[in-house]
Amino acid sequence: MRAVIAEDSVLLRVGLVKVLEMGGFQVATEAGDGEALLAAVAEHRPELALVDVRMPPGFTDEGVRAAVEIRRRWPGTAVVLLSQYVEERYAAELLSTNTGGVGYLLKQRVADVAEFVAAVRRVAEGGTALDPQVVSQLLLRRDLDLDPLKRLTPRERDVLGVMAEGRSNAGIAQALVVSESAVAKHINNIFAKLDLPTADADHRRVLAVLRFLAASGT
Amino acid sequence: MISPGLRRSVLRTRRDAGFLAAGVLPHLGLIPVWSWGVATTARTGNWPLALPTSVAVILLGVPVLTAVQRARHRALLGVVLPRPTPAPEQQRSWAAAARWLRAPRTWGQLGYHLLLGPVLAVSELLVLMALPVGLAGATCSAWAWELPVEVREEWFGDTTQLPCYTLGGLVLLCAIPWAAGAAARGESRAAMALLGPSSAQQLRERVDELDQSRTGLIEAVDAERRRIERDLHDGTQQRLVSLAVNLGLAMATQPDLPAGAREALAGAHLEAKQAIEELNDLVRGLHPAVLEDRGLDAALSGLAARAPLPVRLRVDLEQRAAPAVESVAYFVVSEALTNVTKHARATRAEVTVRRVGKVLRVNITDDGLGGADACAGTGLSGLAKRVGSIDGTLQVSSPIGGPTTVTAELPCER
Numbered sequence: 159m160r161a162v163i164a165e166d167s168v169l170l171r172v173g174l175v176k177v178l179e180m181g182g183f184q185v186a187t188e189a190g191d192g193e194a195l196l197a198a199v200a201e202h203r204p205e206l207a208l209v210d211v212r213m214p215p216g217f218t219d220e221g222v223r224a225a226v227e228i229r230r231r232w233p234g235t236a237v238v239l240l241s242q243y244v245e246e247r248y249a250a251e252l253l254s255t256n257t258g259g260v261g262y263l264l265k266q267r268v269a270d271v272a273e274f275v276a277a278v279r280r281v282a283e284g285g286t287a288l289d290p291q292v293v294s295q296l297l298l299r300r301d302l303d304l305d306p307l308k309r310l311t312p313r314e315r316d317v318l319g320v321m322a323e324g325r326s327n328a329g330i331a332q333a334l335v336v337s338e339s340a341v342a343k344h345i346n347n348i349f350a351k352l353d354l355p356t357a358d359a360d361h362r363r364v365l366a367v368l369r370f371l372a373a374s375g376t
Numbered sequence: 377m378i379s380p381g382l383r384r385s386v387l388r389t390r391r392d393a394g395f396l397a398a399g400v401l402p403h404l405g406l407i408p409v410w411s412w413g414v415a416t417t418a419r420t421g422n423w424p425l426a427l428p429t430s431v432a433v434i435l436l437g438v439p440v441l442t443a444v445q446r447a448r449h450r451a452l453l454g455v456v457l458p459r460p461t462p463a464p465e466q467q468r469s470w471a472a473a474a475r476w477l478r479a480p481r482t483w484g485q486l487g488y489h490l491l492l493g494p495v496l497a498v499s500e501l502l503v504l505m506a507l508p509v510g511l512a513g514a515t516c517s518a519w520a521w522e523l524p525v526e527v528r529e530e531w532f533g534d535t536t537q538l539p540c541y542t543l544g545g546l547v548l549l550c551a552i553p554w555a556a557g558a559a560a561r562g563e564s565r566a567a568m569a570l571l572g573p574s575s576a577q578q579l580r581e582r583v584d585e586l587d588q589s590r591t592g593l594i595e596a597v598d599a600e601r602r603r604i605e606r607d608l609h610d611g612t613q614q615r616l617v618s619l620a621v622n623l624g625l626a627m628a629t630q631p632d633l634p635a636g637a638r639e640a641l642a643g644a645h646l647e648a649k650q651a652i653e654e655l656n657d658l659v660r661g662l663h664p665a666v667l668e669d670r671g672l673d674a675a676l677s678g679l680a681a682r683a684p685l686p687v688r689l690r691v692d693l694e695q696r697a698a699p700a701v702e703s704v705a706y707f708v709v710s711e712a713l714t715n716v717t718k719h720a721r722a723t724r725a726e727v728t729v730r731r732v733g734k735v736l737r738v739n740i741t742d743d744g745l746g747g748a749d750a751c752a753g754t755g756l757s758g759l760a761k762r763v764g765s766i767d768g769t770l771q772v773s774s775p776i777g778g779p780t781t782v783t784a785e786l787p788c789e790r
């Protein structure tokens with residue numbers, strides 16, 4: 159799979175290239191700012207764009223804007239945002255249209271190479287990868303508001319949290335150290351409590367995550 | 377051999393006398409004009425010509441003479457008379473002239489030159505005359521005998537009076553330094569009071585000046601904070617991340633390393649990741665980019681989300697406040713939430729930010745133990761100082777048993 163990288167720090171860019179190549183990606187090109195990234199995506203039409211949030215010239219949210227633009231123009235391109243800090247607002251913006259094929263991870267997660275590669279691969283294949291930090295923050299906030307999430311048991315909330323990171327049932331089972339059948343049971347309970355229609359199971363997963371994110375105060 | 381004290385005294389007297397001598401002409405400068413105007417009017421009754429002319433000459437002469445006095449004080453006495461605030465625009469127009477006429481300073485200057493000037497000129501002449509008169513008196517016992525008898529008797533009468541004149545002359549000579557000094561000091565004080573700005577105006581100017589310099593300082597500190605944040609973010613943090621990534625890569629790509637090397641690698645990897653976390657927390661407090669970019673609402677929701685307890689956040693702002701105000705508001709919430717987590721043992725907190733008139737009101741409430749003291753904790757007093765730097769106020773209500781409410785009111789328009 160082909161990828162483009164937008165990251166202004168040369169040092170980190172070199173590391174990212176190595177990590178992606180190790181994960182079986184083929185890095186088509188590298189960009190140092192938002193404009194160059196859009197041009198690169200237009201030219202190479204990669205399956206994945208790995209984007210730093212803060213880039214020249216303004217060093218604020220260039221990456222987020224470029225990512226939203228990429229998703230708008232080329233919806234098939236998966237985008238993973240990398241950031242030093244997790245900003246809910248950026249995550250919500252990125253996820254507002256579609257939770258498939260997007261990821262938002264802290265930069266330091268790249269250091270856990272295998273996990274990072276797995277997360278990126280998941281996104282490239284149309285899944286989601288949210289940093290556990292974003293997820294835990296959103297879970298904390300959820301306690302306050304009157305919403306159906308309140309009906310969930312703590313265990314079900316754990317499951318939803320890991321699901322929001324974008325993991326599969328097997329992944330959830332592994333993360334929470336429970337059996338896959340237990341996970342399936344919890345997920346069914348979640349769908350029931352959130353009043354999600356019994357349609358396509360994968361679709362409901364996205365809806366549950368969306369429901370989970372929608373109330374995040376955007 | 378002259379003693380240094382005497383030498384200083386002579387020099388000072390010379391300076392004062394020079395200053396007084398230079399004052400006589402400018403102080404009398406308006407008298408001829410004024411008396412010409414009055415006399416012509418009195419003599420011919422032709423006031424429509426003489427009065428306006430003399431008034432005009434006087435009005436034109438006042439600024440010139442004021443400038444002369446300013447130069448005289450600075451050059452001869454080393455006293456700088458502060459200038460009254462110049463009018464905002466310097467163009468010559470009737471409105472500007474009318475404003476100049478209405479200003480209290482103008483009347484002070486008129487009074488100085490027209491009324492006080494002649495009095496000062498007389499006192500200057502008296503002090504200056506004292507030297508020749510004193511010299512003549514002090515030495516008269518010596519030269520009086522050379523005069524023809526008639527003249528001597530006419531001037532001194534009985535020659536027994538000569539010692540009295542000599543004594544008087546000596547006393548006069550001794551009094552000259554004191555008199556000259558007093559006259560010079562008195563003059564510069566009067567000039568300061570009438571030609572310079574009033575003390576209220578001086579105070580106002582000083583306050584404006586301090587206000588401006590403080591605003592500049594706050595902006596400079598803010599810019600510095602942003603610069604440090606950027607430097608760390610683009611430099612140190614990236615290097616650390618890159619280090620951690622390389623260590624991670626090394627571990628992933630070299631599975632068959634000896635156990636010791638593997639362990640060292642894993643340790644370094646962990647250390648690097650922890651260092652990144654620590655640095656993130658530190659840098660985050662300086663000035664988050666999201667604040668600059670998306671404003672208080674977004675930046676505070678990041679803060680609220682990161683807090684280890686549930687925080688309900690309400691930000692009700694129609695437009696963004698000035699960067700300095702936003703920065704302080706962010707800092708207040710950040711510090712208050714840190715305090716809540718560290719000390720309050722609260723289960724939840726609530727943050728509201730509202731614009732009330734010209735004030736941005738930031739409110740942080742928790743359901744914790746209470747008992748926070750704005751005077752005791754360095755955190756809260758630092759907060760109060762930071763809020764005070766933009767003329768804001770900080771109130772802390774924290775009865776024992778809770779709840780604690782911290783309210784900061786930050787002025788948005790100055």
